[in-house]
Amino acid sequence: MSFPWAKQYQPQNSLMKWVDERLPVPRLVYNAVGAGYPVPRNLNYFWNFGVLAGAALGIQIITGIVLAMHYAANGAIAFDSVEHIMRDVNAGWLLRYAHANGASMFFIVVYLHIFRGLYYGSYKAPREMVWLLGVVIFLLMMATAFMGYVLPWGQMSFWGAQVITGFFSAIPGVGETIRVWLLGGYAPDDAALNRFFSLHYLLPFVIAGVIILHIWALHIPGSNNPTGVEVKGEQDTVPFHPYYTAKDGFGLGIFLIVFAVLLFFYPNYLGHPDNYIPANPLSTPAHIVPEWYFWPFYAILRAFTVDFILPAKLWGVLAMFGSILLLFFLPWLDSSPVRSNNYRPKARIAFWVLVADVLILGYCGGSAADPVYVILSQICGAYYFAHFLIILPMISRSERPTPLPNSITEAVLAKHGGTSPAHTALTPAASS
Amino acid sequence: MASIDTAVPPGEDPAPYHEEVADPRRRDFINIAAVAFAGVGAGVVVLPLVNQMNPSADVLAQATTEIDLSKIAAGQAIKTSFRKQPLFVRNLTPAEIAAADAVPLSELRDPQSLEERTKGKKNWLITMGVCTHLGCVPLGAGEGENKGPFGGYFCPCHGSAYDTAARIRKGPAPTNLVVPDYAFSSDTTVTVG
Known part of the structure; x- marks a missing residue:
């Protein structure tokens, strides 16, 4: 589906015509990321991050397939096989560092992508399904990243596996049985390592599949835009190619520069030195923390210190999963018909407070479990839930938005110092 | 417009x-x-x-093998390995040397004299045990194995027959068994690779 003015694919020669009549893949590409997909003309650079996330997934899949050619998922030799990759395999250091830091880059762009969606109301009707699929992708990413981090079989790998599977032991009654089932043993060992490797290889392709659904769902209403006002006519859009292929290409260049700086100059900056110590089931590292991209959720997990009806351990696990599952309900928690926070003065403030809140949670999650950080985690964790369950629904009902532009084109022209009724959607015929 | x-x-x-x-x-x-x-x-x-798919540093480091020749009597052969491939080391009898020398080079598919296929000591024939047809291990190095019609090696996969200088004489293999780089480090030891 697309706008009625979308350009139709015209095969350039008889060969492409022959292909198009039998398997219209070129047409599919043309309509998805070519000139056949009309996109709002006013997208800013925050709209780069979807493409960048796709690129990051591509980098992870390519480097991951290559690493799997050298890695051995066996507790006795897994750690050595990773060192073998680092020291013996041709360009192995490059491929492994690219994969490890590529995961961080993937999460950086995905977090920016999510906050872009939050700020500009991209989760609202008619794009709820895009948002829901996005949360599914995020959950799959977290599972994939966790299992990948276990594979080098260092100290952080081992104790990460121990702690994360320990979440399930919080389930009343059957918890311990589930934990043992997940691990295939009483502690992480060969069985766990092998199944994590198998699933770590599988899930990225599941993610790729859900991304196809995510883009499919997106292309039905078309992209949101910084005004949040729907496209009203041809003058509000430009073809994806060349306008956004060029803009995304530029963004990809910046992304790759940042990635290269991280990869070539600070390859271990985001890692933990403890993971260069082989896994030891008899000794837990003094300061055990997950990778940075899990810190906010880890802070919420640790924030529960007192039993209240349920054990504190169970509260922590429920809250941690709840903080993500909550996002599934966001499209219905925020009932304001105005999408973009550019026109919502109160929601905009709440948005930036939420950003600060999540950053503080992240800082707490990455720090040792000192009482100060635990209290801070409790306050910020409570605020996180309050934002989505209380503050945002209340603002949606009480807030008076600032006037919206009549159309995307009017907003664009107003920025350039003039408005022309002839170019707005009220008289679409006048523009052509 | x-x-x-x-x-x-x-x-x-x-x-x-x-x-x-x-x-x-x-x-x-x-x-x-x-x-x-x-x-x-x-x-x-x-x-x-x-x-990254090329041999890694640890694989390349397997590239030399030491062989002790003192235990191999004339007419005997041993199978050892070099780069995870079988290596044949054979102590030729004077009769086998004579048989190899008697063949005119013009009759050979891959003309090479025994002289060229050994390093100074004509009785020590050291070759890879990999048939040049499709990589099977030819028979003939072990005790009682079929040495084929030319008294050297015989590949059971597709019937390639090698003579006492491990030269191809009959069957589908295109070239002689490969002679690896090696040197005598003493009278009774050889370093291959």
């Missing part, structure tokens, strides 16, 4: 919107330069992805 990118927004200087009349346009130049740069970059990125 004015398209979006040629339309001049009201109140703006029209000059930038009409500047692109030169051929090639500035935009074409930037486009070609950017795509070419990205193409070269993508090409370079492929190199490590291909190179």
Whole structure:
């Protein structure tokens, strides 16, 4: 589906015509990321991050397939096989560092992508399904990243596996049985390592599949835009190619520069030195923390210190999963018909407070479990839930938005110092 | 029809919107330069992805093997391994040397004299135990194995027969058994690789 003015694919020669009549893949590409997909003309650079996330997934899949050619998922030799990759395999250091830091880059762009969606109301009707699929992708990413981090079989790998599977032991009654089932043993060992490797290889392709659904769902209403006002006519859009292929290409260049700086100059900056110590089931590292991209959720997990009806351990696990599952309900928690926070003065403030809140949670999650950080985690964790369950629904009902532009084109022209009724959607015929 | 990118927004200087009349346009130049740069970059990125499949440093480090010849009597052969492949070391009898020398080079598919296939000591025939047809291990090095019609080695897979200098004489294999790089480190020890 697309706008009625979308350009139709015209095969350039008889060969492409022959292909198009039998398997219209070129047409599919043309309509998805070519000139056949009309996109709002006013997208800013925050709209780069979807493409960048796709690129990051591509980098992870390519480097991951290559690493799997050298890695051995066996507790006795897994750690050595990773060192073998680092020291013996041709360009192995490059491929492994690219994969490890590529995961961080993937999460950086995905977090920016999510906050872009939050700020500009991209989760609202008619794009709820895009948002829901996005949360599914995020959950799959977290599972994939966790299992990948276990594979080098260092100290952080081992104790990460121990702690994360320990979440399930919080389930009343059957918890311990589930934990043992997940691990295939009483502690992480060969069985766990092998199944994590198998699933770590599988899930990225599941993610790729859900991304196809995510883009499919997106292309039905078309992209949101910084005004949040729907496209009203041809003058509000430009073809994806060349306008956004060029803009995304530029963004990809910046992304790759940042990635290269991280990869070539600070390859271990985001890692933990403890993971260069082989896994030891008899000794837990003094300061055990997950990778940075899990810190906010880890802070919420640790924030529960007192039993209240349920054990504190169970509260922590429920809250941690709840903080993500909550996002599934966001499209219905925020009932304001105005999408973009550019026109919502109160929601905009709440948005930036939420950003600060999540950053503080992240800082707490990455720090040792000192009482100060635990209290801070409790306050910020409570605020996180309050934002989505209380503050945002209340603002949606009480807030008076600032006037919206009549159309995307009017907003664009107003920025350039003039408005022309002839170019707005009220008289679409006048523009052509 | 004015398209979006040629339309001049009201109140703006029209000059930038009409500047692109030169051929090639500035935009074409930037486009070609950017795509070419990205193409070269993508090409370079492929190199490590291909190179990682080459033998790694630890595999290359297996490249030498020491062999003790003192226990091999005339007429005997041993199978050992070099780079995870079978290696035949054979102490030829004078009769076998004579048989190899008697064959005129013009009769051979891959002409080489026994002299050329050994290093100074004509009785020590050291070859890879890998048939040059499709890589099976020929028979003939072990006690009581079929040495084939030419008294050297015989490959059971597709019937290639090698003579006492491990030269191909009959069957589908194209070349003689490969002689690896080796040197005598003393009278009774050889370093292969």
